[in-house]
Amino acid sequence: MNYMKLYPLSFCMVTIFSLSSMVPSNSDITLVNETNFNKEKTEPKIDFLNNNKNKLKEYLYNFEEERLPQITEQVNNIHRRIDADHLGVTKDTYLKRLVGSWRSFCKNIYLTDAQAVSEMNQIESYITEDKELVLEKLEQKHWYVNYLFQALVQTKIKEIEKVKGSTIDVLYNPMAEEGFQKMVHVRALQKYFDDSRIKRSLFYGVPMGKLGDIHWAVLCGHKNNIDSTCLSMSSNGRYLRSISKGGGETIIWDMLQGTQTNLTGKEESIFGDTGWIKTQHEIIGDEHRCVIDKADNYFAEVLTQFVETGENNPSSSLEEFYSPSKFPVVIEKSGPVIMLFNRPQEISHLSQEAFYSSKDNCEELIALRNSKSFDAIEGYPKNNLEKRIEKRIQELSSTSKL
16 A cells, blocks of 8 residues: 555565465465464454354364365465466566565555455456455465455554444444455454454453543442442342442442342342352552452442532532543532443444544434444443434534524
């Protein structure tokens, strides 16, 4: 791509890779370094791909074993064709491996996004059957195909980063595509979500901003200070229990919905086999205590100070405790509070990013609210996002009338 720069170091790396012992013995094929590709590949961490993953892997493995001779022959034939037709490298080219690797690198640098897609479409047209499997093998064995995949994945990630209400359903559904387009899309989503850190353990800190993020809920209900040492979660990961100091007040919270329940905490049948637990992790600081459920999906934090609101105390966004966020949340009730964080779904995280990108356009906000992606969000993050969308639409509508 045009944005890539040519460095002497890159030439040295290509030279070393092309002459390395990892190159297969077939001398009339220009090969890519296979070191990083022979390792077991990580499955895409995408919610809709997780079901029946093991069965799918077993099926693909058995299928590949049965078809291996035909696939290998097809890959080798296409490999030679790419060398000749796309790189001008023939079996008589002097230092064939070095020249093929170098030309693969140089040609890819100067391709536009559209040209890279055109090149992959042309290469894909050479495949007669088992399209995605052959493409994967070609990527492992040919520098040029490998470079094209890397460049296209980066381009798709940039497209995902600009997600809007009108594009979110398409961007989160690579299954609607096929061939290299599908492969690129799935890898781009995986890389995008991996870089977002939403899969990272909550023990190392919640990956999102405070309060303004839709995955936070502010739990208000206690009249007296909360005993942070008594904060605990049910073993099934559904409920949070908080007790005021002196034991005079116990509240059970539904963590999925972020709401107070009418439960007393004695209904053991709803809590699983072990009842209340002290959670997987505890993080204790000077002003608060944090707990995390054993499934690593919920993070709860007790603030040991009252949040003062009312006529003599202006509504607080808790900015005195946390750095300001994009959309501060106003606490409407006085008293001690619990901050609850729900690990984002991929779709809830992407929907929130679509909201930020669409916040100045009513049509985009309406498209987000009506999208299948929005409907797929679970729990209170969906309610939080809906409130933000409705509020923003009202603000834009009011402005347009002025």
